[in-house]
Amino acid sequence: MPHYTAIELQDFAHSIINALGSSEEQSKIVAEHLATSNLAGHDSHGVIRLPQYRNHVNEEKIDPKAEPKIIKETPTTALLDGNKAWGQVVAQKALDLGIKKAKNNGLSAIAIRNCYHIGRVGVYPINAAKEGLICQVHCNGHGVARVAPWGGTDAKMATNPISVGIPTREDPILVDITTSVVAEGKVRVSLNANKDIPEGWILDKTGQATTNPADLYEGGTILPFGGAQGHKGYGLSLIVDLLGGVLSGAGCGFMTKKFGNGVFIQLTDPTAFEDQDEFLNRVEAYKTYIKESPTQDGVDDILLPGEPELNAEKARVKTGIDLDGGTLVQLNLLAEELGVEGI
């Protein structure tokens, strides 16, 4: 398979987004987001999305020239309407606004409605941590649902991720988790490969445990994470809906037919509480404290949340990023159609 650098992917994505009618600024935000996701090993949120994005532009689900609108604003808060703009543009502009407010006021929170898919959620807390800020993102899905309430059989919630970033002297600590056991994509991969899935991932339409991935697509549901304590993942999924979808007015699950993300971003400036040096010293001491635990048999290292992605990134900086043949064909067809250079 051909190998690409992140910059090559970003330049290619930039020219595609630009050709779809977006400004240089918007093209840069979306392209950087996609290439960064590839670099971190999240290929499902990388340049593979471009043909789908083009389709959604054609279907007028995305307006490549639109900008998010501020509906309501205070010195610490804002409610944004995504206004059919790129999800990554909306979320990054919301974050930039929140960063400014948090630096001025110690805290900020931005709610977003009418927002297209914002991509890999972890990108935003990482960007905030680079500015020295703590960032919590609750990001629901609406127009889609895969997860049943605890004890129920009907899909009501999306996989509803929570993403939290904490600045350190080195790379941020990043907790970036779905509140479901797995993302739907992983079940589909097993279905396509004609393989069973592990126990504890899904229920069939009657609420019985099953390892047959096809059951998900016949009225089944993905379980909230937590195993026997799945009521905890269920509770967290509801909080994501209540902050991301209800407070923002975006909507939740099948309460709306409109597909997208309802987002709630909270930013905290640690210097409102403590001198920055002292805070970062404590964070580093905590990292050392956690990592010095002996490991279980077969485990090489204690990893902090976010380290697996950072390790993938370091490896891919060296080896480059693989794109499979099928994806390459699609991307080059798209480039040809839009009259930009292929990859």
Add this chain to the structure above:
Amino acid sequence: MPHYTAIELQDFAHSIINALGSSEEQSKIVAEHLATSNLAGHDSHGVIRLPQYRNHVNEEKIDPKAEPKIIKETPTTALLDGNKAWGQVVAQKALDLGIKKAKNNGLSAIAIRNCYHIGRVGVYPINAAKEGLICQVHCNGHGVARVAPWGGTDAKMATNPISVGIPTREDPILVDITTSVVAEGKVRVSLNANKDIPEGWILDKTGQATTNPADLYEGGTILPFGGAQGHKGYGLSLIVDLLGGVLSGAGCGFMTKKFGNGVFIQLTDPTAFEDQDEFLNRVEAYKTYIKESPTQDGVDDILLPGEPELNAEKARVKTGIDLDGGTLVQLNLLAEELGVEGI
């Protein structure tokens, strides 16, 4: 077993706390907290704690006359020093301060260090929701640790609860969960009863799964919640430490010998984003949407987070609260010692 009303328990607790030297105001806060915990079915955080509290006053771990001190303050934030006061007094006063700030500025966050045990964490988001505010509490434990990092064998984190309350037109939605599979107390109950515990609760000192509760007390650890996805519970536990313990300066796990809770309270006024009526209408619509899911076999109702405790409360309002004979003897000995009326 004798049955008591919550008011009877509160009056008794009030007279004990008062006799230990606390003001009427402080006695009311602690007594109400304990009785409310009993009423919600959390007897482990109720009046059973009084003899332990008296001991900790004698050992000067609690100063029954102290008040928390504000160390650093902005219009949206504050850092509080618990100053050896009752944990419930410190946390409730922090909450009251945060409520005032959030009502003025849309958001607030209060960090607390040097704080004794704050009791049942869910009480604070409930109190905030009664004021119409969304409340997130990250509460770590320090001077104590039971949970190993994912893949590790050494206890590094406490059971580190997260508690989130959302106002509704009726009772608040309350997610109130430890980030470990179980609280340590449940393992101890099985040990005392000479019973095995379920698989997936603890590891022994070498990091092997075990169902023998004694293994926990011989260098074992409680697992972070999440089952096969325990790395998610681990990540959330770290966030509790980083917000509750690191940002506040309280400390985390065995990084300090001082026993207590490091607390981070975040408050959000929904009216900063949306008209209150409209917000509450949406919350009610969401509750209905979730609860209308059909149930799995053997499940009566879809419950929202917080409902099990509310149901316990409704039952106990009718039946009264049981106190077992051993607890009663201890409480009445304490009353006699302090010269107050027994129960």
